[in-house]
Amino acid sequence: MPSPKRKTMPRKGADGRATHDVGGLEFGAIDRHEHDLALWEKRTDAMLILLVGPKKGAFAIDAHRRVVEDYGQQTYDRITYYEKWIRAIRNLLVEQGIVSREEIDERLAEVRERFAKAGRKASKERVSW
Amino acid sequence: MTRQAKSQATSRAPEPGSRFAPGETVRVAERPALGHCRTPWYLRGKTGVVASVQGIFRNPEQLAYHQPGLPKRVLYKVRFEQAAIWDDYRGPAGDHLEADIYEHWLEPASRSAPDLEKAR
Numbered sequence: 001m002p003s004p005k006r007k008t009m010p011r012k013g014a015d016g017r018a019t020h021d022v023g024g025l026e027f028g029a030i031d032r033h034e035h036d037l038a039l040w041e042k043r044t045d046a047m048l049i050l051l052v053g054p055k056k057g058a059f060a061i062d063a064h065r066r067v068v069e070d071y072g073q074q075t076y077d078r079i080t081y082y083e084k085w086i087r088a089i090r091n092l093l094v095e096q097g098i099v100s101r102e103e104i105d106e107r108l109a110e111v112r113e114r115f116a117k118a119g120r121k122a123s124k125e126r127v128s129w
Numbered sequence: 130m131t132r133q134a135k136s137q138a139t140s141r142a143p144e145p146g147s148r149f150a151p152g153e154t155v156r157v158a159e160r161p162a163l164g165h166c167r168t169p170w171y172l173r174g175k176t177g178v179v180a181s182v183q184g185i186f187r188n189p190e191q192l193a194y195h196q197p198g199l200p201k202r203v204l205y206k207v208r209f210e211q212a213a214i215w216d217d218y219r220g221p222a223g224d225h226l227e228a229d230i231y232e233h234w235l236e237p238a239s240r241s242a243p244d245l246e247k248a249r
Contacts, residue, residue, distance in 0.1 A: 016161055017170045024171040024215065059195060066165035066193035096195070 008077045019076045020069045041082040048085060051092075059092045067091050075128070091129060101129075147203045148232055153179045155207060156238035157230060165193035168234045176238045177209035180227055188231070203232040 009027055011017070037045075051058040067088035068076075079087070093099045115122035149155055159174030167189055183206055187198030211224040218224070 018162070018166075021170045023169050060189075060192035060198075062165060062189040062192040062198075063195060065189075069165060 006078050006080070008074050011073070018069055019071060019073050037082075040086075044082045044086045044089070048089060051089065058098060059096055063092055064088050087127060090127075147182050147205075149179045149182075149205060149235060149237075151179050151181055154238045155179055155205075155230075155235040157207075158234050158236055162190075165190055168230055169228065171214060172209065172228055172230070175209055175214055177207040177213070177228075180206040180208040182206075183229060186231075188233075205230055205232065205235065207235070 009022075011022065011025055014022070014025060048061075048064060050056055052061045052064065064085070068084045071079075071084070071087075076084070090104065094101055094104070112122045112124075154176060155178070156176045157168060157172045157174060162168070183204040185201045185203050188200075188202050189198065192198040206227050207230045208225050208227050211220055211226060212218045212222065214226070
């Protein structure tokens with residue numbers, strides 16, 4: 001069953017709260033749809049666990065929370081849970097100097113080309129930073 | 130070397146003792162946070178009772194910006210009565226919630242705190 005379209009929610013009386021800190025505000029009905037996780041969502045989950053683990057230690061889990069919390073309200077409300085995760089992972093990898101924006105852009109171009117040759121669909125959307 | 134002795138040997142900063150004990154009444158600081166903070170807005174300025182001491186952890190407010198997060202901070206589980214949190218709470222008396230709050234967000238409080246008066 002498809003989930004309802006996500007939209008920006010008004011934050012009446014939010015006075016000074018961070019975007020994510022909405023406990024107690026009127027936010028409409030909770031979306032209770034169950035859905036299977038896509039492969040990329042499972043990979044995103046695994047990637048974050050490995051990146052914050054003691055072996056890699058690329059950044060703390062708290063830094064990941066911070067990046068998600070710092071999204072503007074429109075982005076925060078409209079993108080899904082794992083979209084928030086993967087964007088924040090990307091931003092932190094750049095913030096920590098592990099990969100550069102250019103490397104990510106080059107890799108994305110490669111993948112788009114590979115998909116095009118194989119006749120597979122690839123989103124042309126640019127995900128903002 | 131015992132586990133305890135090892136952890137003491139590798140500890141870089143002196144770990145503060147717990148300021149509050151289970152059963153003590155505490156008030157969550159009513160202040161804005163600049164940047165990452167794990168104390169929810171709806172609990173700021175509210176009064177509760179320490180349910181347990183959860184342990185001592187590196188400070189997430191610093192870890193969020195790639196800092197070491199030292200000195201470590203004591204984390205408490207604090208129990209709040211729902212009626213003390215929400216102005217218009219209509220659930221049964223005795224309803225409560227528990228939240229993890231770090232020591233630097235807690236102040237000593239007596240039961241006659243203003244928000245409890247308001248909740249009556």
